[in-house]
Amino acid sequence: MTCDEVRGHITWYPGPTLAPRDRLAVVLHTLDCAGCRSDLVAALALAEAARAAAALPDPPPALRAAVLLAAAPQAVRSRRLRAALRRLLPPAAAWALDPAAALRPALGRPGSA
Numbered sequence: 001m002t003c004d005e006v007r008g009h010i011t012w013y014p015g016p017t018l019a020p021r022d023r024l025a026v027v028l029h030t031l032d033c034a035g036c037r038s039d040l041v042a043a044l045a046l047a048e049a050a051r052a053a054a055a056l057p058d059p060p061p062a063l064r065a066a067v068l069l070a071a072a073p074q075a076v077r078s079r080r081l082r083a084a085l086r087r088l089l090p091p092a093a094a095w096a097l098d099p100a101a102a103l104r105p106a107l108g109r110p111g112s113a
């Protein structure tokens with residue numbers, strides 16, 4: 001099997017779809033080919049990282065809403081989006097939508113101190 005053929009299989013190696021015959025050919029090839037062995041190790045590490053990431057718990061709703069808001073382009077940060085995100089947030093985390101408004105009561109009105 002050539003390096004090009006092996007590299008075509010390496011993407012599928014970590015999953016269950018690669019035929020046992022092709023899986024064996026990849027292993028045998030990588031015994032003698034450092035380049036393909038390096039690609040195989042990288043593919044296995046990536047697959048393991050993806051599995052680990054999938055096992056992480058979902059973020060709390062407030063964090064999720066704050067990240068979505070921060071990631072949204074300015075043009076999308078409309079009243080409609082903010083209203084939708086406000087419904088996702090617990091009241092104590094509503095500051096994420098408008099931090100300046102949340103700080104106004106604590107800071108007082110300008111000139112009132």
Ligand SMILES: [Zn+2]
Nearest residue numbers: 003006033036
């Ligand atoms: Zn090779």
